[in-house]
Amino acid sequence: MSEIILRTEHLCKNFGGLKATDDVSLEFERGKVHAILGPNGAGKTTLINLLSGELLPSSGRILFKGYDITDARPEKVSRIGIGRSFQKTNILPGFSCLQNCWIGAQSCLITSMRFFRPAKHLRMVHRRADHALQLCGLSNKRNQIAGTMSYGEQRQLEIAMMLATEPELLLLDEPLAGMGTEESQQVTALLKELAKEQTLILIEHDMDAVFSLADRITVMVDGAELETGSVEQIRNSQAVQDAYLGHDEEDAA
Amino acid sequence: MHTVTRPIIIFLCLCLALLLLFPMVGSAFYTGLVTKIMILSIFTISLDLLIGFTGLVSFGHAAFFGIGAYLLAILFGDLEHINYWWSLTLTLSLTGLAALLVGWLCIRTSGIYFIMLTLAFAQMFFYFFFESPRFGGDDGIFMMNKPEITLATRQLVDLDNEHDFYYFVLAWLVGVYLFLSMILRAPFGHVLIAIKANEQRVRALGYSTPHYKLVSFVIAGTIAGLAGFLEAAHTSFITPAYLGWHESGMAIMMVILGGMGTLFGPVIGTFIVVLLQDFLPNFTEHWKLIMGGIIIFVVLFLPNGIAGLIYSISNRFFSRENSGREG
Ligand SMILES: Nc1ncnc2c1ncn2[C@@H]1O[C@H](COP(=O)(O)OP(=O)(O)OP(=O)(O)O)[C@@H](O)[C@H]1O
Ligand SMILES: [Mg+2]
Numbered sequence: 001m002s003e004i005i006l007r008t009e010h011l012c013k014n015f016g017g018l019k020a021t022d023d024v025s026l027e028f029e030r031g032k033v034h035a036i037l038g039p040n041g042a043g044k045t046t047l048i049n050l051l052s053g054e055l056l057p058s059s060g061r062i063l064f065k066g067y068d069i070t071d072a073r074p075e076k077v078s079r080i081g082i083g084r085s086f087q088k089t090n091i092l093p094g095f096s097c098l099q100n101c102w103i104g105a106q107s108c109l110i111t112s113m114r115f116f117r118p119a120k121h122l123r124m125v126h127r128r129a130d131h132a133l134q135l136c137g138l139s140n141k142r143n144q145i146a147g148t149m150s151y152g153e154q155r156q157l158e159i160a161m162m163l164a165t166e167p168e169l170l171l172l173d174e175p176l177a178g179m180g181t182e183e184s185q186q187v188t189a190l191l192k193e194l195a196k197e198q199t200l201i202l203i204e205h206d207m208d209a210v211f212s213l214a215d216r217i218t219v220m221v222d223g224a225e226l227e228t229g230s231v232e233q234i235r236n237s238q239a240v241q242d243a244y245l246g247h248d249e250e251d252a253a
Numbered sequence: 254m255h256t257v258t259r260p261i262i263i264f265l266c267l268c269l270a271l272l273l274l275f276p277m278v279g280s281a282f283y284t285g286l287v288t289k290i291m292i293l294s295i296f297t298i299s300l301d302l303l304i305g306f307t308g309l310v311s312f313g314h315a316a317f318f319g320i321g322a323y324l325l326a327i328l329f330g331d332l333e334h335i336n337y338w339w340s341l342t343l344t345l346s347l348t349g350l351a352a353l354l355v356g357w358l359c360i361r362t363s364g365i366y367f368i369m370l371t372l373a374f375a376q377m378f379f380y381f382f383f384e385s386p387r388f389g390g391d392d393g394i395f396m397m398n399k400p401e402i403t404l405a406t407r408q409l410v411d412l413d414n415e416h417d418f419y420y421f422v423l424a425w426l427v428g429v430y431l432f433l434s435m436i437l438r439a440p441f442g443h444v445l446i447a448i449k450a451n452e453q454r455v456r457a458l459g460y461s462t463p464h465y466k467l468v469s470f471v472i473a474g475t476i477a478g479l480a481g482f483l484e485a486a487h488t489s490f491i492t493p494a495y496l497g498w499h500e501s502g503m504a505i506m507m508v509i510l511g512g513m514g515t516l517f518g519p520v521i522g523t524f525i526v527v528l529l530q531d532f533l534p535n536f537t538e539h540w541k542l543i544m545g546g547i548i549i550f551v552v553l554f555l556p557n558g559i560a561g562l563i564y565s566i567s568n569r570f571f572s573r574e575n576s577g578r579e580g
Contacts, residue, residue, distance in 0.1 A: 074456045075456050078457060086454075103447045116436075117439060
């Protein structure tokens, strides 16, 4: 078995009386795509928020490469190599695409508390920002104001901003949500490409994408882990059928 | 981000040329008035760093203006010879320290709470000076002499000479403008502007945003202290009113009227407001009403202030020069 890059131990998060994350102990292997499924309100986003430092857990631990990052704030988590994208598009709408990615790319500096030389002379930052745009197919939009782009393009930019920080581990919260078929295929191809080098934790409702991308799948219900296993195992699991996939078909019907 | 297009640069150079020539034609009274406006402009530019670029609406910025002024008057007011370099260094470091303490507490909050907290701190400083007889209480405090700017026993500028003082302040105004332009173009500035747009996302991209906000607060406070230092040296008379919320409010108004997030906008705003305050009373005793009307008009019809208007005019006439500026 390969190296565990990220591990949670008995992770809990309560919002008042609601257990949004309920005793979740998961292991994520380096280099794999680990998808997290679950019905609406299952606590998937909350889990990502805990891993990325956006929320502090009520109890439990998070270990990244063996280091305890339970109490790390978002900026720290980002700096040690964990990037995240948001389910609800979270970009700088008044800025151009390049400027959006620039902020991500500039975090490669040890500190941005630099006051004298103009930032535009930083070639390395340019390269990273351009690379991220290119990966997400936004090179030809680099000077367009983000807020004026289509919804799907904004979703792609959301991913590009995270990629500009060049993370080792990517937390992707429904990257395909609201995208058209073509864009969706593009992004799925991009995720496949990324998966060759990086570790992905992927939340996604699009079953085709999940089954084609994922190495392992965890199904969550009501904040707790229901089952974890290979794609085949999850596809054939009765418990999962009942709890989730069943719902999905009902919804579709 | 903060891109200044070529037409704007030409416009700013023209303004600078006018300011350079003005004392040769203007009366002593108006030279003094414009000096005062330029000092206030240094103050409002520093507020623009907070409001327009960092997204921190400080309602207590006048406190640092007042602290700078009082420090010069208290520490050096009764000296026969005031060493400019030494008094400036001490005044600015202490004002910066005050900004660090206030900022350290205030930047933990945001939105309306930040506004209230900065206001509360400023009022605290106001009452401190208002109620301390040692520092003149509500009567204020006088300075006997002006700082002497010498280098190796040679006098560089004579601050007792109104013309010299004018050019001295103008040099500071240009210096502050260039300094802030520089830090806004640097990596630091890019992070600030992004924080204003979406702080949560900037944090998630790996920046400890509170540190950046604090540094911005300290820089702005120190520059406000510089304006206070110049004001105290200019008028030789400081009262607690300089620290009041009224002054902070006026400064916010000048920034918004002139166009926040542009640096030069607040300077224009300051000129317009002070000159209107000077001219309008000649025509009517209801001038405050007219003033209010003008402000309402600008806010309603020029959402980006006068600077926004200048940008759109320059974009229309020089549309080839596509600016990537955003509001
Ligand atoms: N900040 C919060 N305060 C209170 N309750 C919250 C908060 N964030 C999430 N919750 C609740 O926690 C539960 C899990 O929410 P979460 O957003 O993690 O679900 P999800 O699995 O991402 O759902 P979806 O598929 O709709 O995105 C929900 O019942 C939600 O209402
Ligand atoms: Mg969610």
